[in-house]
Amino acid sequence: MTAFTSLSLAMFKASIRDKAALALTFFFPLMFLVVFAVLFGGGMGSSVKIAVVGDGQVVSTLSQAEGVDLVRFDESGEAIDQLRDGDVGAVVLAQGDRVDVRYANGDRPETAPALAKVSEAVASANAGASNTTPKYAMRQEPIEAAYAPIQYLTPGILSWGVASAAVFSSALTLVAWRRKQVLRRLQLAPVGRVSVLTARLAIATGISLMQAVLFVAVATLPVFGLQLSNDWWLAIPLLVLGTFAFFSVGMLTGAVCQTEDSVSGAANLVVLPMALLGGSFFPVDKAPEWVKFFTNLLPLKHMNEGMLDVLVRGKGIDALLVPGAVLLGFTVVISVFAAVFFRWEDA
Amino acid sequence: MKAVGPAVVASDIRKSYGSLRAVDGVSFSVEQGEFFGLLGPNGAGKSTTLEIVEGLRKPDSGSVRLLGESPWPRNPALLRKIGVQLQASSFFERLTSKEQLETFGALYGISKSKAVDMLELVGLTDKANVQDTKLSGGQRQRLSIACALVHDPEIVFLDEPTAALDPQARRNLWDVLRAIQQRGKTIVYTTHHLDEAEILCDRVAIIDSGRIMTMGPPAQLVRALNAQTQVIIEHGVVPAELATTLPGAEAVVDDGVSVTISTSDAGVTIKALGELDALSNAQVRTATLEDVFLHLTGRAYRE
Numbered sequence: 001m002t003a004f005t006s007l008s009l010a011m012f013k014a015s016i017r018d019k020a021a022l023a024l025t026f027f028f029p030l031m032f033l034v035v036f037a038v039l040f041g042g043g044m045g046s047s048v049k050i051a052v053v054g055d056g057q058v059v060s061t062l063s064q065a066e067g068v069d070l071v072r073f074d075e076s077g078e079a080i081d082q083l084r085d086g087d088v089g090a091v092v093l094a095q096g097d098r099v100d101v102r103y104a105n106g107d108r109p110e111t112a113p114a115l116a117k118v119s120e121a122v123a124s125a126n127a128g129a130s131n132t133t134p135k136y137a138m139r140q141e142p143i144e145a146a147y148a149p150i151q152y153l154t155p156g157i158l159s160w161g162v163a164s165a166a167v168f169s170s171a172l173t174l175v176a177w178r179r180k181q182v183l184r185r186l187q188l189a190p191v192g193r194v195s196v197l198t199a200r201l202a203i204a205t206g207i208s209l210m211q212a213v214l215f216v217a218v219a220t221l222p223v224f225g226l227q228l229s230n231d232w233w234l235a236i237p238l239l240v241l242g243t244f245a246f247f248s249v250g251m252l253t254g255a256v257c258q259t260e261d262s263v264s265g266a267a268n269l270v271v272l273p274m275a276l277l278g279g280s281f282f283p284v285d286k287a288p289e290w291v292k293f294f295t296n297l298l299p300l301k302h303m304n305e306g307m308l309d310v311l312v313r314g315k316g317i318d319a320l321l322v323p324g325a326v327l328l329g330f331t332v333v334i335s336v337f338a339a340v341f342f343r344w345e346d347a
Numbered sequence: 348m349k350a351v352g353p354a355v356v357a358s359d360i361r362k363s364y365g366s367l368r369a370v371d372g373v374s375f376s377v378e379q380g381e382f383f384g385l386l387g388p389n390g391a392g393k394s395t396t397l398e399i400v401e402g403l404r405k406p407d408s409g410s411v412r413l414l415g416e417s418p419w420p421r422n423p424a425l426l427r428k429i430g431v432q433l434q435a436s437s438f439f440e441r442l443t444s445k446e447q448l449e450t451f452g453a454l455y456g457i458s459k460s461k462a463v464d465m466l467e468l469v470g471l472t473d474k475a476n477v478q479d480t481k482l483s484g485g486q487r488q489r490l491s492i493a494c495a496l497v498h499d500p501e502i503v504f505l506d507e508p509t510a511a512l513d514p515q516a517r518r519n520l521w522d523v524l525r526a527i528q529q530r531g532k533t534i535v536y537t538t539h540h541l542d543e544a545e546i547l548c549d550r551v552a553i554i555d556s557g558r559i560m561t562m563g564p565p566a567q568l569v570r571a572l573n574a575q576t577q578v579i580i581e582h583g584v585v586p587a588e589l590a591t592t593l594p595g596a597e598a599v600v601d602d603g604v605s606v607t608i609s610t611s612d613a614g615v616t617i618k619a620l621g622e623l624d625a626l627s628n629a630q631v632r633t634a635t636l637e638d639v640f641l642h643l644t645g646r647a648y649r650e
Contacts, residue, residue: 006453010439010446017441176440184403185437189454190423 003191007199011173015207021169025211029161030218033153036281037224040149048113049087051079054094057129062092062121067113089114150226152283154219155235155307160280161215162208162239163300164271166246167253170204171263174254183344201247208243209236216311229314235307238320241327242303246271248334255341274300302326352415354379354502354533360399360409369395370406371557377535377550379501382528384544385537386636387554388648393537394434394506396554400535401431401504413502427455430500434507436491438479444490445475448497455498465493469523485516489523496527503527505536509543521547541636541648545569553640560643565636572642574634576613579605584625593619 015021047067052059053076063070071088073079079091083102089110093100101118103111177183186196212235219226249270257263275281277294278301287295295301306323309315355377362370370392377383385393398404400411402418402425411418416425438447448462466472469489471482479487488508495503508524509517517540524547528534538544544551545565552562561568575597587601595612610616613631620626640648 003454003456006450010442010450013442013446014440173440179435181433181435181437182439185431185433186454187403187421188401188426188429188431189451190426191454 002195003189004195004199007191007196008202011200011203012206014173015169015203021165021172024168025161025165025207026214028164029157029211029215032160032281033150033157033215033219033224036153036157037150040153048089048110048117050114050117051082051088051091052094053079053091056094056096056099057125058099058118058121059092059094061125061128062118065117065121068117086110090118092118148225150219150224151312152308153281154216154226155311156280156304158212158215159242159300159303159307160271160275161211162242163246163249163274163303164267165207165211166204166243167250167267167271168263169207170200170247170250171254171257171267172260173200174251175257175260175263178254178343178346179259181345187344201244204247204250205240205243208239212236212239227312229310229312231314231316232311234310234317234320238303238306238310238323238327241324241331242299244331245299245303245327245334248331248338251338252334252341255338255343258346271300274298277301279304299327299330353377353412354381354414355383355400355535356412357396357400358410358412360396360406360411362395362399362404362407368557370399372409373552373554373557373559374409375552375559375562377502377533379533380528380531382524382534382547382549383536384548384551385535385554386539386541386544386551388539391554392557393539393554395557397504397506397535397537401429402426427498428501430495430498430503432491432495432503432505432508434510436479436487438487438491438494441478441480443476443478444471444482447479447490447494451494452497457498461497461499465497468496468526469493470519483516485512485519488512488516488520492520492523492527496532500532502533502535505534507537507539509538509540517543541640545636551636553636553643555640555644561639568639569634569636572634572639573611574638574642575609575611576616576634577632578608578610578613578616578620579630579632580608580620580625581628582606584627585620585623589623595619 047069049069049071050062051071051073052062053073059070062068071082073082076091076093079088080102082088083091083104086104086108089103089108091102093102099118099122101115103115216226216228218224220228250267253263253266253270257266277284277291278298279295280300284292284295284301302323306320309319313319353376355375357376358374360370360373361368373392373396375383385396387393395404399406400413400418402411402413402421405419413425414428416422418425418429439450442450444466445462448465449459452459452461463472463475466475469492471486471490471493474482474486479490482490492505492508495505505524509520512520521543524534524536548565550562550564551568553560553568582601582604585606587599587606590596590599590606590608593608593616595610595616596608597611598609600607608616613633617626617631620629637648
């Protein structure tokens with residue numbers, strides 16, 4: 001066996017024998033996936049709850065409209081209370097031909113769709129009441145098929161899981177090897193530094209790919225129902241480049257940290273904010289411009305975007321260009337810093 | 348093929364950290380097959396000296412030759428001929444004893460079968476499938492030494508292999524060290540146990556404050572002290588007054604349990620005691636390396 005393969009094997013065994021790291025690497029992202037998939041239920045905002053008091057043509061149109069859950073009340077006070085508690089998106093008070101709508105102050109996400117549904121119902125009731133065919137008709141159709149939340153969640157959480165495992169495991173190896181003088185012992189063996197580094201990187205990459213396989217396998221189960229695009233394999237180069245980028249972050253973290261405990265803190269400090277701001281768990285498209293400026297500097301943001309493009313949006317190889325370039329550039333810059341801060345032994 | 352000439356030659360090596368002269372002009376040479384000890388209290392400069400000799404550190408000045416070659420800058424061909432055990436036991440995480448040896452062996456292109464030999468040499472055959480964290484202190488040290496030997500080096504450097512071991516584990520390790528020497532290896536090791544070095548080493552160098560105070564075979568260093576020998580006999584066998592008149596006797600202390608006779612000529616004193624039939628349960632204590640250290644530094648030895 002060559003030094004490279006034996007070191008790779010040793011590192012692989014160390015990885016799979018570490019129960020805590022295994023949980024962090026494989027189980028944790030899956031748990032996030034399950035939790036988010038359950039939270040966002042059968043689709044974000046796919047149907048809206050509207051309270052009604054009274055009856056009439058509008059109400060009966062509304063009751064037949066798609067994506068509307070009607071809740072009937074006998075008196076308006078009760079319905080308004082439900083609105084205050086956020087249980088319904090709007091309250092419709094129908095009396096004869098008159099339709100009053102009440103909605104909550106503040107920027108509640110369910111307000112706009114609820115009002116839109118009511119306007120639609122009013123319009124369609126008007127159309128039905130007149131004898132002429134309406135002159136203007138609107139037909140709506142989304143440009144993309146309606147995505148279940150799993151389609152958006154999988155790429156982001158997978159990217160986060162890969163990033164977090166790559167940073168943690170490489171930083172922990174570096175700190176442990178420095179503390180236990182394995183680094184110095186390797187200095188005194190006729191093995192090149194490049195072999196040691198590439199062996200570790202190969203293991204990190206292998207683990208990322210294993211994470212992806214497991215993760216996608218679970219997400220495509222009927223329960224979750226992920227639909228992969230035809231060009232899903234374009235995710236592989238992205239996973240590899242992402243691993244390189246976050247491996248270099250791990251090397252920098254390991255170079256700076258003295259102990260394994262400080263690695264845990266530092267790695268969390270790096271990865272978690274990046275995951276939140278980079279849109280791994282929820283979209284950040286609606287963030288203010290100045291926040292977007294910062295999120296665009298985050299490699300994880302670009303990895304998320306790239307994964308989303310190739311895994312579910314069905315985009316081609318062009319979609320890899322920007323994320324690939326960003327990840328590669330990031331790898332180079334961070335590696336330089338890691339090399340500068342690298343130490344063979346504890347001071 | 349073995350190189351001709353000494354295994355290790357260190358010439359006037361020096362290393363300072365700030366104003367601290369950790370190694371302050373150390374020179375020594377070690378013959379092939381020799382068991383050489385660098386002794387001294389903690390902080391004396393033993394480890395730094397050893398690290399410079401191994402090629403881990405560059406000396407500020409002076410030179411080192413291992414089998415005729417310089418270990419600095421890093422010399423991969425030479426690295427195959429030396430085996431090193433560092434102070435920390437430098438194991439890979441979560442590997443069993445056998446896997447540690449296989450992995451270290453592979454770094455030198457050694458086949459896996461060698462791992463089994465090594466486990467046997469250090470008496471860890473029954474721990475082959477145990478991870479290093481589950482080994483005792485002594486077992487870890489033995490495994491660590493086996494990892495240093497797996498590629499069959501000519502020179503073995505061991506940094507404090509017996510530190511922090513209980514007496515039984517230390518003695519087990521001595522057997523391992525002797526077995527290594529019998530395989531024809533040159534051993535250079537550091538220790539702060541002077542008694543141990545006296546038993547194991549062919550030659551020792553006593554280091555204090557970064558300098559070699561004295562160097563030579565332990566017995567010769569002790570003999571050169573011309574220290575008195577103490578003959579200890581049971582209390583009541585010979586009255587103290589009589590003991591002071593024995594040939595060679597220079598001082599007598601009777602503590603109620605034993606009578607300790609200090610003599611500059613142990614031979615004649617013991618012969619006289621024999622004639623008095625006073626030698627049953629008698630003990631003889633000669634000077635040790637600790638006395639040599641005391642004599643050289645003027646202070647008692649503290650490990």
